[in-house]
Amino acid sequence: MNDRRKSLFVPEKIDALRPFSAPLLAWYGANARRLPWRVLPTPYRVWVSEIMLQQTRVEAVVPYYERFLAALPDLPALARAPEDRLLKLWEGLGYYSRVRNMQKAAQAVVLAGGTNLPGSYEALRALPGIGPYTAGAVASIAFGIPVPAVDGNVLRVLARLLACREDIALPQVKRAFEQAAAALLLRECPGDFNQAMMELGATVCLPNAAPRCADCPVRAFCAAARAGNAPDYPYKSPKKPRVVEERTVFVVVAEHTVLLRRRAGKGLLAGMWELPNLAGWLSAEETGAVLAGWGMPEAETRALGDGKHIFSHIEWRMKGLLALPHACPPVEDGVWANAADLAERYALPSAFRPYARLLLELLARDGM
DNA sequence: AAGTCGGGGGT
DNA sequence: ACCCCAGACTT
Known part of the structure; x- marks a missing residue:
């Protein structure tokens, strides 16, 4: 095996980063936004939030989330809802296959005799609409399983912390970042760690030219901040025109x-x-x-x-x-x-x- | 690995 | 205009 995963990140570099988790967690404890799905993080509620949050900003999701949970408060209710009702609840959110796949997953659970999501990464990952990120998020946040959840925020945070110029759009590079996130993960509180990484990306380590490094709790660990070029990360290959x-x-x-x-x-x-x-x-x-x-x-x-x-x-x-x-x-x-x-x-x-x-x-x- | 799949807010 | 967002699925 001579793939790039081993050469992308030097293990010593990851080890040097490890102490950043304490200030990160402290910052998260003091600055976490109060979001509806954080009030009562049951598997169903976390799952619905994570599906809605795919490629969608928190502010856009909140009103949809409240309405959806009121209409379909548990997994069996989702499983038996008419499709027209699902689409109406999702109207305007976009990526409508998300809600169809979510219902397929709910129906698969019910058909297997269950009333709630399975409590393992692999079983979650096998359900329709649940990919590597969402499986990691639900497993860690709702079940306390020590697996990473690497979304766009985490890719950006890690690219800056490590000053990594690889193209994060490449699946190969994304897998390497997932390895790095797994190595850094705090096994005692995987859900809070993953959410802290995302929260940092969403509120401080902002994309493009907008990172607020002066407000960052882990800037002392950040290679990009030291070099003064955090806005240059992450590198992404240009996308083709519409x-x-x-x-x-x-x-x-x-x-x-x-x-x-x-x-x-x-x-x-x-x-x-x-x-x-x-x-x-x-x-x-x-x-x-x-x-x-x-x-x-x-x-x-x-x-x-x-x-x-x-x-x-x-x-x-x-x-x-x-x-x-x-x-x-x-x-x-x-x-x-x-x-x-x-x-x-x-x-x-x-x-x-x-x-x-x-x-x-x-x-x-x-x-x- | 590239293409498909929504919509909105920030810069 | 362009970016990118708590991505997943298909080809």
Whole structure:
């Protein structure tokens, strides 16, 4: 075995870092944010928080978390919830496969005769939606198992502490950091140690040019801080540019309802509801043909404003089109939804927000 | 190892 | 504009 894991970090360098855990833990004890999932860290509550927190900021998660736990207070309740309800609870959070996988995992537990998550790293890791980070987080925080939990925060903190210029986007390098984190982990309080590392990254060892080294409890141990170039870490390879797509979005309103369409079960925004939309900026002739195809050739139309929405790897540049047919004919994969349906039943992705306000006004207006 | 999958807030 | 976030899964 001659892989790079052994050459990436010199064991003596890791050993020299080990005493940093005492000031780190002391700092965490005094500065930990009071977060809902820290009040009563049961396996289910920690799990839900960790799934929501994947690629999502704490501030964005908190309101979703409270609402989700109130609606589905335990694992069996999650296992038996209708999918539409899950998506509605997740509406606007993004990465919707997270909640589907979470339910799959809950159903697997129930099917095996259980009512709660398994208490080992390996069994957690085997469940849908639980990868190396989440398995480590739930195992350490909820079960006290001494395993690391290496997220983006921890990668950044360690890259700076060790002044490591490797590309943290590479799986190989990430594994090396997990080894380092495992070596540094405090086995007496793995959950607090892991959370302290993340808390430091989230509130002090900030990304880009914003680290607050003067406020850092472990700056004496930090190689990057000593060199005065903490902002240079971590190194990441450039990501490829987003694809720009032009789309035409139809706002079709009749009889106080709007036409929604269900998206395909796979791919972007899988299974979500949407304002019907097509690729390209359609001409008047083309929009007329589309509306005729939906059984509303008589619909009066009006151009709406432009809208933009940025996904991770795609950018939608939207042109809106208002259509006012005289009735509500059935449309394939479509439903006619009123304001109450929109509020309670159909999960509409944030991409359509540019047209949401207008839509609600139209649904409330007389003669629509 | 690279691509897919959301959305929002900070700089 | 660009960054990146308590990442996981598929190809």
